Amino acid sequence: MCKVCGCNQAEVTIEGPHDHHHHNHQHQDIEQHSSDILTSAASTPRMIEIEQNILSKNNYYAKLNREQWLANKIFSINLISSPGSGKTTLLIDIIKRIKEQHCIYVIEGDQQTSLDATRIRETGVQALQVNTGKGCHLDAHMVGHAAVHLGMQKNAFLFIENVGNLICPAGFDLGEAHKVVILSVTEGEDKPLKYPEIFHAADLMVINKIDLLPYVNFDLQQCSAYAKQINPEIKIIPLSATSGENMEQLKDWLIAGKAELQSG
Incomplete structure (x- = not known):
């Protein structure tokens, strides 16, 4: 198992047209080293070193992704x-609001199934x-492999x-321009x-499902205050992807960010 997060990502x-099985042999080697050091009395320094190696490798690929995406705006x-x-519902709403004026691609991450990618493709945009x-x-x-398959x-x-x-x-940079953290009032x-x-790393916090506020015990102001306590610079947008309330604020934030990238 990966000792950074406790997951197994060997495959x-x-x-795609031919499903791509990504066998991460270096990661498997790291897993074996991790298993070995669990039986060692001096495991902690070695585990820290392994975590650093995993993140260093990820950061290398993130840098490549970021350079490629920035170069292509x-x-x-x-x-x-x-x-x-409500991530997928929110994303579908945003896609419908901007797809006529902008080219959109989506990479969907789940442990199993392609249900979310199917929902996204039903909007008419390309998703993997x-x-x-x-x-x-x-x-x-x-993510870099998936981006190549998309041919953006x-x-x-x-x-x-x-x-x-x-x-x-939160700990794995993908090369993205912004991390957006979403939580719901439930x-x-x-x-x-x-x-x-994750709230420290994010540039934007979306508080979703505010249409349910009359029915749940959720303090919107307190949540915002907690987020600002962790990250004073974080922007906060309360909205409802179901009712559409404040979705234009999210749309405006996205359009402004893209415009800034294109003008840079």
């Missing part, structure tokens, strides 16, 4: 949340499913919907305090 399937967004926050198996997050290498045009949006998890995706306002790393 990943990337959807591709505005990339990494969407991160717990399962059930990455199944991580037992893995609990996407990494830069697999210049001046486009790339939305990466990560595996539902607030912990592990989850509790203390999420930023419980999972500070």
